[in-house]
Amino acid sequence: MDHQEFLDTCGHTLEGFARKGFFDSFSASQAAANTQSFRFRWHFNGNFQCDARARQRRIDLPILLPNVAPRSRMDRAYRQFVTEHCNDDLPAHRRLPAEQIRVVNSRQNLGLQLTLREGDTKSQLEDNLGKLIAIAHETYKVFLKSGEYDLYIGEQFAADIDNFW
């Protein structure tokens, strides 16, 4: 898979989620050479960004959960949440590739990184990118619904508690 095919595959896959109604206001732009930046509205009607870096064979969701202090209880809980999704007990269609996915806290923003292995095919990229988006979706639909992050949600997403149901 060359750089262009990597970027095109990422673009088509993400655009597919927009067509299915999961993303709104989807757009793509060239962020740098061999890097494409995709923007869309998603949870809590917020803006999300996904960067495809062909040279590094990496896809970033840099700001999945904003304003989370490194090594805080929430930071640790989220890492645990992602780790549980890499568990061998999970069926293959749900299991995240442990060696390829990483939780990153950069400038107090929790994000996810997916790195392809050397020789990964287009279909493996589609599959793993799908899993990356799925775990990001679960972050909002499951992780944040534990009851422990109500104040965080209220403050970060201007969401009223009545909207948590």
Add this chain to the structure above:
Amino acid sequence: MTEKHSTNSTAPDRSATNSENEGFSRRRFIQSAALGAGALGAGSMAQAQNLSDKYDIDMPSIGIAPDFTTSKDMSPSNASFSSDGGMTGAEVFAKACKEEQLAALFCCPGNYDIIHALAAEGIPAYGGRNEGQMCSAADGFSRATGEVAACSGTEGPGFTNMIMGIATANAARTPLLVLASNMQIAGEDREQMIQNVYQQPTTEGMKKYGKRIITPNRVHEYAGYAFRQLKSGVPGPVHLDFPAEVSRARFTESSQLTDYYGRERYRTESRPSPSTEDIKSLIKLIGKAQRPLIVAGQGVFQRKAWEPLLEITQRNDIAVVQSGPCGGHFPDDHRLSANTANGALMSADLVIFVGQYCMPSPNEYAFNPNITMVRVHPEQEDIGRNWPVDLGIVSDEKLFLEALANRIPRKKRKAWVDELAAAREKYERKNQKGYELALKYSEKTGFLHPSVIAAEFENLFSRGDIDPRQTTYSVGGFTIGRAMGRHSFSQRPGQLIGVPYQYGTIGADIGMAFGAGVAQQRGVGPQAPYKGAPTVCVTSDAAAAFGLFELDTANQYKVPMIVIIYNNNAWGTFGLAHRKPQATHLHLFQENLRYDKVAEGLGVRGEYVKTPADFRAALARSYKLASKEGLSSVINCQGIKEFSNARDFPSPGLAWPIEPGRGAVAH
């Protein structure tokens, strides 16, 4: 009858009172009331006696007026054009309602012509204490049965009292007939006398259809309009208001009325069926899918389509998750139920929405963004709204499920079934963890944690000696609603009523549970096998305040209810005031209020509990008395507001519900 109260410690001179009230002394009153047809249970009699002994005063016990029973036992009338004076507009309308098998009327006085005509026609009618709660009772009755129910209130304030209930029913797509009178057309715009209001604009946006009937001879025609809307397509509230010129108009022959013909001519039972091509396309998608799942929405319940649903899923190992304002149209304990299999929802690769009236957007459900999406809906114009479809099928829910059941091939999906089972087990483990933690919190603080209430509720009604399909119950409230959300089992149609569904209503709880209780007492529709069993309402102190007086109504109509009130001295929202100046007090009540005592004042048993052991015992006792003696109880469960605060008391038992599935109330 004189009631004499004394707070003076000196014994009052009772001679005059006793002499004046000879024949109505306390003990004689109790005795005569106990012998009368309207006597309440022994519990409330004993309470009255205890109080009167304690204060040494003449205090007549709470009882049901003899006229109440006499009135209820009267035979229905038979209004006809040939009777003296013919029929009134109200009677014409009532006859149409009878013909349409209107299942119940819940009302407060007002709109007299109509409610009296409906009651006289023999439509089961219930009079309550607040129009809003009666509106919710009609909603609850309908959610428990799928049948059309009516509510009514007086012209102005009674009608506006119903607004929250109407909006709640609208969000739930309940086939609710809202009736209210509107004084006289002759007085319109003149503020003549009282209670003038423009009703129809007030219900704009919260009804399926509405009409102020101003032409007397069209009253039957508009009854046809109403039932056509109530019984066709996606249901919803229908609001009719009747000026006196209409309800009191007299008709001596049918030719004086427009469109005076039977229901088989003003509406049809014919419904849209899926095309053969649609079914073929869907079967192809199901064949390709590895982990198909049906979201069985309210339409499956409304159309009583649970049997073909069960057949389809079993033939092809398709998982099912329920949605909608009532639960039980697919049993939680079925091997293919995904209702508590939250962890497996994201695995579904084909999702078929059937009868999902309140349609979520994709981001609101915990489904994989890669899913193939099919929607089956009776109205073409709704398909594609909110959630793009890969296949849309216009069909009545029952006809669709029957057609699919006839064509779908048999298939085993062991891996999918195992994944569902594992996810359900994980859910149960989390519940158990939440329960154990809640027990510790209760022990540490000396107050009941809501997750204890929820778990003990499930233990008694679903895991013990009581048939888990028996008990019809409602769940509402904020903090207790979340706790119950994880334990609100449902094993048969019409068993569970989610009070806040979609509209987020707090306060309709007791009214709604009363309506469901009426359905269960009468054994209407899916309640028939459990006729006579008590109904349970699990609610909060905030919500209970709106409806406690309907326990008076429940007692009068002999509907045994167990009302479990989680009393945490606050609105569940109080945590949001954290760090905001002068805000917390807006969320607080007086502490340690005694809702059990309020109940006793209404002739209902009161229980006060603050430990898990006390709660278990009180619940078992209340159930026994409700089922054996028909007595209602309020269990005041004293908690503390701090339990709602995850900083101090983190609890998996208070996680927000994941949609779709158990506890979900948004869609």
